[in-house]
Amino acid sequence: MEVIQFLLNGFSIALQWHNILFVLLGVVIGSGIGALPGLGPMSGVALLMPFTAALTGGLNPEDAAASAIILLAGIYYGAMYGGSISSILLNTPGDAAAVMTTLDGYPMAKQGRAGAALTISAIASFSGGIVSLFGLIFLAKPLSDVALRFGPADYFSLMILGLAAVSGLAGKSMTKALIMTVIGLLMATVGIDKVSGVERFTFGLPEIYNGIEFLTVAVGLFALGEVFKTIFETDITGAAISKIASFYPTKQDMKDSAGTMIRGSLIGFFTGVLPGAGATIASFFSYIVAKKLSKHPEKFGKGAVEGVAAPESANNGAAGGAMIPMLTLGIPGSGTTAILMGALIMYNIQPGPLLFEEHPRVAWGLIASMFVGNFALVLLNVPIVRVFAKLIVTPAKYLIPFIIAISVFGVYTVQLSIFDLLLMTGCGVAAYFLAKNDFPLAPLVLAIVLGPMIENNMRRALTISNGDFMIFLNKPVSAVFLIGGALWLLVPAILKRCKKTSAGCESR
């Protein structure tokens, strides 16, 4: 019952008035950002990361970290829910994880049941959030206990596995995903080496002696990159939003979707825990399962409540599930959790097995705040959705320059450096062209966050083994991870080749 005690301590953090405020702020801003077409959880968290620094400036370091992560996590799952608002009302998904919601959400809205669809989506998100929270509570301690026994070699290999998993699933071309991973790792080496004090790749630029600032790169890649993308897609004006008549789903709706929600939450949670898979795949998978198990599969795509409940419960379940490897192992499984982890590191909090021992206030405070946040999402749904329904038709003409200005403001106020502003701009432009040509960005961020740790563990392992690289294969745990990582990369490649050579198969 140790866990209960920890959780209660967590609540004592989460229920401090300023943290309640942060969590509310997080979910409201998050759902707003999620609702805006083109901005998703990843760009939302990146864009608002600088503001958490400003807001938490007056607190002591540990409390500041707890409050910041509470706010950012609120934005994360808020945005997951918010993505469904534009899916349902506009038939334009706010982010990739909300694509499946358009299939039944928009037809429901056309039948005049937009309000019911939104409420179902909120309840489904709540269910996903709560299920994943219970998973988090009961898995966190055992997992970090296991991870505590890992040596540097095991850790190195585990992180390689994490990178391999994310690269293997991201984007169309694995070569490109791996290139992005390596670039991220290389970017992480810039600056003064923390072990030897030697400067590396700084080219005499004092701005990068401390390394390339993660915050700057994240805002550039995700906030600016997304905005630049929307410049090219701004022909969505004139879309009519569906009217919201009543917010209350019928009893029949609830009955129909209850089972689907539970299943979706579980599917989402387990998919989220796996590195690399994430919310988009979870929502897709959950929708397919719901359709397969339904008594009326023909209703799907024509406004079935289950069709809204399934993907929405799954994507929020995945959001919670993805926190597990990030918090307990220090290995984020997705782009958004990588940014969250980067934020924690900036507060001098190292996620990983020691997090729960060294910073219980941060870890359990975050977990408890997610209860509060998920309740808030359901309760706030009715009053705030109408506002967001107006927000999503903000003309892109104003929205895009605003978001750019906010990015500039955010980065400048934290870094106070023109160099960082230019770096951010450069990252934004690069992100646009890279993403457009199928170079995925998630592996890049992940590699930037994991880079220093991978290198340190590698060097520690090699110091133990006196420079013998076989240590990574001689240690059984490490060997298993490395083989797992290799399989993750090789199996899809082999499958692809088999499909190509065997005639009559699908082209993809």
Add this chain to the structure above:
Amino acid sequence: MNKTFDRYASIVLMAFGTMFAWQSTKISASAYGSVVGPNVFPFGLGLILVALSAGLLYGTFRYKQEEREKTPMHYKKFWIIVFSLTLYCVFLEQIGYVIGTFLFLLVGFQAMQRGNVWKSAIIAAVFSFVIYYLYAVLLNGTLPGWPVWFTHWRFDYGSYSVFAQRLQHRAAVA
């Protein structure tokens, strides 16, 4: 997939990888108490990057260029915005936050869609003033105020954020 882009990208990346590998040979190879110096990791990564981009380059010769559907391109808009953003960043400290943001937003709004200049100007002015007032005046944060040739020039270095302590944080990673 865009073959031309991939080809150029792979050449640039190959150069990048070579540069990293070559530069890391210049880094001191030993560190006190450690067999493996700070040069090993980037050197290896540089080589891997060269190999991967060679793979990408090889790949571009193997597939056919897919027909891209022609979408109305907004490159002009894009470059105007990127260019004005760059100017905004470079001159932010000289011209101050309010003026810089106002000009950037005005250009940005007009670049996105030609329209009523006065309406854009009012929105841009309100945004930049409100942000400056809330952050710099009310919260006492640091933003470049007004240019020198304005009468009341102010620039306070007062606040020191958590993020400035990055160096120790990175060390804690180990």
